[in-house]
Amino acid sequence: MTAIRFLVNGAPVELEAPGMRRLLDVLREDLGLTGTKEGCGEGECGACSVILDGDVVDSCLIPACQVDGRIIRTVEGLAALTPDGRILDDLQAAFLATGGAQCGICTPGMLLAARVYLDAGGGPDEDAIREAIAGNLCRCTGYTKIVEAIALAAETGRRPAGA
Amino acid sequence: MPVEPPVETPRDLAEAFRLMALSPRTPIAGGTDLMVRITGEIGSPPDQVLDLSRLEELRGIALEDGRLTLGALTTYAEIRRSGLVARSLPVLAEAAATVGAVQIQNRGTLGGNIANASPAGDTLPLLLALEAVIEVGGARGERSIPADQFWIAYRTTALAPDELVLRVRIPLVEARQVRFRKVGTRRAQAISKVVLALAWEQADRKDRWSHVRLALGSVADRPIRARSTELYLEGSRATLETADGAAETVAAEIRPIDDVRSTADYRRQVTARILHRIIRDAGGW
Numbered sequence A: 001m002t003a004i005r006f007l008v009n010g011a012p013v014e015l016e017a018p019g020m021r022r023l024l025d026v027l028r029e030d031l032g033l034t035g036t037k038e039g040c041g042e043g044e045c046g047a048c049s050v051i052l053d054g055d056v057v058d059s060c061l062i063p064a065c066q067v068d069g070r071i072i073r074t075v076e077g078l079a080a081l082t083p084d085g086r087i088l089d090d091l092q093a094a095f096l097a098t099g100g101a102q103c104g105i106c107t108p109g110m111l112l113a114a115r116v117y118l119d120a121g122g123g124p125d126e127d128a129i130r131e132a133i134a135g136n137l138c139r140c141t142g143y144t145k146i147v148e149a150i151a152l153a154a155e156t157g158r159r160p161a162g163a
Numbered sequence B: 001m002p003v004e005p006p007v008e009t010p011r012d013l014a015e016a017f018r019l020m021a022l023s024p025r026t027p028i029a030g031g032t033d034l035m036v037r038i039t040g041e042i043g044s045p046p047d048q049v050l051d052l053s054r055l056e057e058l059r060g061i062a063l064e065d066g067r068l069t070l071g072a073l074t075t076y077a078e079i080r081r082s083g084l085v086a087r088s089l090p091v092l093a094e095a096a097a098t099v100g101a102v103q104i105q106n107r108g109t110l111g112g113n114i115a116n117a118s119p120a121g122d123t124l125p126l127l128l129a130l131e132a133v134i135e136v137g138g139a140r141g142e143r144s145i146p147a148d149q150f151w152i153a154y155r156t157t158a159l160a161p162d163e164l165v166l167r168v169r170i171p172l173v174e175a176r177q178v179r180f181r182k183v184g185t186r187r188a189q190a191i192s193k194v195v196l197a198l199a200w201e202q203a204d205r206k207d208r209w210s211h212v213r214l215a216l217g218s219v220a221d222r223p224i225r226a227r228s229t230e231l232y233l234e235g236s237r238a239t240l241e242t243a244d245g246a247a248e249t250v251a252a253e254i255r256p257i258d259d260v261r262s263t264a265d266y267r268r269q270v271t272a273r274i275l276h277r278i279i280r281d282a283g284g285w
């Protein structure tokens, strides 16, 4: 067992876990953050995507010992918590608007891959969006609605505040 | 549930060397190959793991004595972002961009690709064609291994059990041309059916080719140099006859196999066609 400390969605956590436990299992089993999904367990599908120090990564491929001291963002950290309740992130709102989610298994990973893409200045260009989510598989939507959602969020995010 | 073998995280290289000398441990860098093994579904999980991720000595990209040096922990994302790589060896960034998808590029390392020794490892043919030198080390000291002596059998390297890959040095050659091609099922996340890297020297487009190096992945039990085809191309010009002859030579030279990803026949034909196309483009006809 190793003592592991990191930030999840802005909150510090500290736990004792085997250093080779998958970050995916730490999040879901130890911390109860079940928004992060397991699809393949081998890096192919992106359902387990989280943001680690600003980069999108597959949490099924990351041992707990490598996140000590790091900053993690999961899908639970996307919506803003305000006194009036949760306010959805632009991307979440856009997925709702376009029908970008069906069964929802791929959605948390899609949202986080897309979040990193937009945060890096990505725009509504379809090819660029498809490259950004190439590591995230969806069995339901056929991707079109997902690409539309990300493009929509890219447009929304570009509007000046209050517009 | 996946196996959770014991792991240690050394803070510097000396400590890592000491632990490796104590008893064999399986290193983990980005984990994109190793973590797939802990589920026990592909290969057997390691007994004891050494986490390399905190070894700052194994990071960084630098230009030293006309050679591009990349630490073993350099990720594909770092290679793609590097201004130094873009200026001195853009083909390396081109190759890095074909690996996995963004999640894999953010974690997977050059050292991991080298040590994992998959016949389909995408950077390996490029390292062979560029005559890279792989620097390895352990408690007994460091040594340099030329790329063409590193992958010695199926998934087997010249590394001793107590050694780590430390860095790669790639000589930068003024008049060198390099081409990299990968053929997979789709653009992202695909294990290669064929990888090809070709390098040659030529001061002017009209000149004869010299110092030709052709390396291939996924067509043998390890990444290989195609030496008969290199000899065929040495001293030639990029004409139609050269392209036809080189394509024929490479098709006869390699012995690919049928497997789940492709057939021997497809691999032989595609390799020949890619080479033909590269020579045609180089000749500008």
Ligand SMILES: Cc1cc2nc3c(=O)[nH]c(=O)nc-3n(C[C@H](O)[C@H](O)[C@H](O)COP(=O)(O)OP(=O)(O)OC[C@H]3O[C@@H](n4cnc5c(N)ncnc54)[C@H](O)[C@@H]3O)c2cc1C
Binding pocket: A042, A043, A044, B026, B027, B028, B029, B030, B031, B032, B033, B034, B035, B036, B052, B072, B073, B098, B099, B100, B101, B104, B107, B108, B109, B110, B111, B112, B113, B114, B115, B116, B120, B121, B122, B123, B163, B164, B165, B166, B189, B190, B191, B192
């Ligand atoms: C979904 C997916 C897609 C992929 N796509 C591609 C692809 O397109 N092309 C491709 O080539 N590969 C691909 N890979 C394989 C993998 O990402 C690469 O081989 C990567 O470079 C491995 O690096 P790593 O740091 O993650 O290795 P790790 O998993 O950490 O280690 C790999 C092996 O090397 C050993 N090792 C690592 N570093 C060292 C070192 N410094 N010294 C000694 N031994 C060491 C480990 O013990 C282990 O046996 C893919 C993998 C996945 C899961």
Ligand code: FES
Binding pocket: A037, A038, A039, A040, A041, A042, A043, A044, A045, A046, A047, A048, A049, A058, A059, A060, A061
């Ligand atoms: S569960 Fe991690 S990539 Fe599929």
Ligand code: FES
Binding pocket: A100, A101, A102, A103, A104, A105, A106, A107, A137, A138, A139, A140, A141
């Ligand atoms: S919505 Fe079902 S997998 Fe994407």
